[in-house]
Amino acid sequence: MDIPLEHILLLSAVLFSIGVLAVISKRHAVVVLMGIELIFNAANLNLVAFSRHDPALLQGQLFSLFVIVVAAAEAAVALAIVLRVYQYFKTANLSEVATQEE
Amino acid sequence: MLFYLFAILAILSAAYMVLTRNLLYAGFSLLITLLSIAGIYVLLFADFIAVTQLMVYVGGVLVLILFGIMLSSRVHDKSVLSESVNKVWGTLVAGLILVGLSYTILKANISALPWLQTSEMDVLGDQKSTVQSIGIKLMTDVVVPFELASLLLLIALMGAAYIATDKPKV
Numbered sequence: 001m002d003i004p005l006e007h008i009l010l011l012s013a014v015l016f017s018i019g020v021l022a023v024i025s026k027r028h029a030v031v032v033l034m035g036i037e038l039i040f041n042a043a044n045l046n047l048v049a050f051s052r053h054d055p056a057l058l059q060g061q062l063f064s065l066f067v068i069v070v071a072a073a074e075a076a077v078a079l080a081i082v083l084r085v086y087q088y089f090k091t092a093n094l095s096e097v098a099t100q101e102e
Numbered sequence: 103m104l105f106y107l108f109a110i111l112a113i114l115s116a117a118y119m120v121l122t123r124n125l126l127y128a129g130f131s132l133l134i135t136l137l138s139i140a141g142i143y144v145l146l147f148a149d150f151i152a153v154t155q156l157m158v159y160v161g162g163v164l165v166l167i168l169f170g171i172m173l174s175s176r177v178h179d180k181s182v183l184s185e186s187v188n189k190v191w192g193t194l195v196a197g198l199i200l201v202g203l204s205y206t207i208l209k210a211n212i213s214a215l216p217w218l219q220t221s222e223m224d225v226l227g228d229q230k231s232t233v234q235s236i237g238i239k240l241m242t243d244v245v246v247p248f249e250l251a252s253l254l255l256l257i258a259l260m261g262a263a264y265i266a267t268d269k270p271k272v
Contacts, residue, residue, distance in 0.1 A: 003103075003105045003145065003146070004213070005212050005213055005218070006207055006208065006212060006213065007105070007106075007109070008105075008142075008146070009207045009212065010204060010207055011109045011112065011113065011142075013200060013203035013204055013207060014113050014116075014200060015112065015113070015116055015135075015139075016199070016200075016203065017196040017197070017199045017200035017203070018113075018116045018117060018119075018120055018196070019116075020192075020195065020196045020199055021120050021192050021193060021195075021196035022119065022120045024188055024191070024192035024195060024196065025120070025186045025187060025188050025189055025192030025193070026120075026184055026185075026186060026187075027184060027185045027186065027187050028125060028174075028183075028184035028185075029174070030125065030167060030170045030171050030174060030184075031119075031125065031128055031184045033167065033170070034119060034128060034129070034132050034167060035120075037132065037136075037159070037163060037167075038116060038119075038132070038135065041135070041136065041139050041159075044139075044151075044155075045139060045142065048143055048146050048148045048151055049146060051148065052146050052147060052148070053217075053218050058232060058235055058236060058239060061148050061150070061151050061232065061236060062236065062239055062240070062244055064148075064151055065150075065151065065154060065236070066247060066251055068151075068154055068155070068158050068159070069158075069251045069254070069255065070251075070254065071159075071163070072158050072159075072162060072163055072255070072258075073254055073255055073257075073258035073259075074258075075163045075166055075167070076166060076258050076259065076262040077258050077261055077262050077265070079166050079167070079169070079170040079262070080261070080262035080263075080265040080266040081265060082170055082174055083170065083173055083174060083265075083266050084265050084266060086173070086174040087268075092174035092175070093185075095187060
């Protein structure tokens with residue numbers, strides 16, 4: 001079974017643009033974070049797809065491992081910040097937070 | 103083929119994540135997307151990455167996101183919704199990015215690249231899985247990034263715990 005490389009790249013492009021759409025058009029901070037996770041996954045898919053043609057070195061898979069680690073750390077810190085903002089402003093709505101004062 | 107099943111599942115649930123207004127449905131459809139991406143990793147002979155995806159993303163990050171949804175929404179007086187803004191511009195920008203990327207991918211003729219032509223598709227070779235070679239590489243070639251990643255995780259954990267705790271009013 002041989003999956004063409006172009007199809008994986010196209011799937012990754014679709015997931016990336018859906019993630020960009022979520023980041024641009026959503027107002028809740030957690031959904032924006034979910035869009036960012038989707039973008040990370042699209043990047044990882046490309047790395048793993050190219051790593052399949054690189055059998056001995058596995059550099060793409062190693063890089064995607066580090067991407068997963070950084071994404072996990074980012075998610076933890078970002079959600080802590082979201083909770084802090086929610087406690088402070090009583091809302092996690094980004095466009096309301098942007099207009100509120102002190 | 104199994105790959106196209108997983109691909110369609112991932113795209114549909116990701117699209118539902120963007121389109122739905124219910125935050126919890128968005129979280130659970132992101133779960134389906136991450137699970138199908140893990141299935142695609144298995145099909146691409148990346149078994150260790152697939153297991154890591156399951157454990158870190160599905161087990162860890164998604165639980166964090168669900169906690170974030172639960173803790174940052176007033177469940178009692180208002181339902182858990184996420185409104186959309188910039189619908190037209192967002193769709194336009196995302197669609198343009200998609201068209202540009204697809205055009206580039208289709209025009210680039212990636213399968214004809216020289217190093218892809220000469221490379222072996224037999225990834226696993228004579229070994230059973232990629233776990234052993236990834237472990238050896240982590241401890242030899244990329245040992246400094248590996249240690250830096252552990253340091254980053256420690257710092258992120260402490261920082262997140264410090265940010266999220268209630269500080270006493272002075």
